[in-house]
Amino acid sequence: MVNANIKIIEQLKLFLNMVTSNSEIRSLFTKSPSDFSRERKLPLSKVVGMLINLPKRSLSIELRSFFESIGEVDSICTKGAFCLQRTKLNPLFFKVWNDLLIECFYDQYRSDIQLWEGFRLLAVDGSNFSVPNSHEALAHFGSADNQHGGVPMARVMQIYDVLNGLTVWGDIFPRAYSENAIITDHINRLPDDSITLFDRGYPSYSLIYLLISEERPKHFLMRCKTTFSKEVKNFVSSNQIDITTTIYPSCEAIDKLRGQGHIVTPKTGIRVRMLKILLNNGETEVLLTNLYDQTRFTQKKLGKLYFMRWKIETAFGRQKNQMQMEISSGHKVICIQQDYLAGLFVSNLQIIIEKQCEEKLKHISENRAYKYKINRNVSWAMLKYRILKIFLQTGNSLEILTEIECLFMNNIEPVRSERHVVRTTVKRKRGKYQTFTNYRRAI
DSSP, X not given: OHHHHHHHHHHHHHHHHHHHHOHHHHGGGBSSTTTTOSOOSXXXXXXXXXXXXXXXXXXXXXXXXXXXXXXXXXXOOOHHHHHHHHTTBOTHHHHHHHHHHHHHHHHHHGGGSOOBTTBEEEEEEEEEEEOOOOHHHHHHHOEEEETTEEXXXXXXXXEEETTTTEEEEEEEEETTSOHHHHHHHTGGXXXXXXXXXXXXXXXXXHHHHHHHSSSSOOEEEEEEOTTSOHHHHHHHHSSOSEEXXXXXXXXXXXXXXXXXXXXXXXXXXXXXXXXXXXXXXXXEEEEEESOOOTTTSOHHHHHHHHHTTHHHHHHHHIIIIISOTTSOSOSSHHHHHHHHHHHHHHHHHHHHHHGGGHHHHHHHHHTSSSEEEEOHHHHHHHHTTHHHHHHTSOOOHHHHHHHHHHHHHTSEEEEOXXXXXXXXXXXXXXXXXXXXXXXXXXX
């Protein structure tokens, strides 16, 4: 896996170097063709390096530490100069860089990629995302309002590979954008060889129609409300637990799909399989899918499969609590977008480096009572500054990756899968910073 990671790193470095040195390519990721064309203290590569180093402290301190870490103490710039330079970099750069990382991962790992019944297992979900309280951020992203006023808030959406731990795609939007509408516009992001898991806020006739009507239909498994449609209501009230039936559109769905150029009538039915799953709390959940083969995809198997969607929730938790992605290094919209997308890139890079440790972790776990894993909260701190060695300094990629791997292996913890501890935290209503008894910041 080290060799695969070296090839991935080399491709990522090659892309960064191409953007930095080729004016035509660079113009695709800058406001103006002349941006980053002159030799300055902060060329494009250093601006990128500063952002992927996850600056969460005072910007002046982060800048000093950044230049010290790359051995250029005499070149330290002011935070004003950095803020001016960063606004020239289009956040699109990090989207394309992350796409390249994901493409390289699936290409280099191939036989080592974890699949479910031969499919990539993806989960789609969104989350509210706190943004700085600035006029520009509030005007662009909107707010979550209550009786005490409005709190600036954005909406983030992600497609997550739950078995391999990678965020295949992610972006940040104004809070007014609905999650259903966002994923409808990004269905092409779902590979043909995948099964996508959706929470019960997503089911709609129009989304299911779009998934099924693709040239190569997209496979899905989604939970729906028991009142989702009359067909679902009839199924819930019946004694059946696993049927394949046809659902029909409402007037709203017809208008929505016609607005997107699809010819749909009240008689346009789509074939859907419905399942009832009894949960441990006594509640019955209803699942919808186009995995029609009841022999290969049994009710029990699909019930367990849907539960795996929870991993995208834990991914959001890591990003917000460990990586502190809601802490932005700037107040402008472009700065918030840069920080979020750079954070996704670093998150994915950390995962692929962590994969180097799998064999050693397996060996350690064989002789212990528990299975062991990398302490990711600590590993973010181990990656900080060392990520600059990977992309900004000339050096042997193998040596750098081996160094990071050793640091990761020095911070491992047991996996206690049966532990269900209720963790309570009391948040202050005022003040910038809060301390939790069960969590400490690492970066």
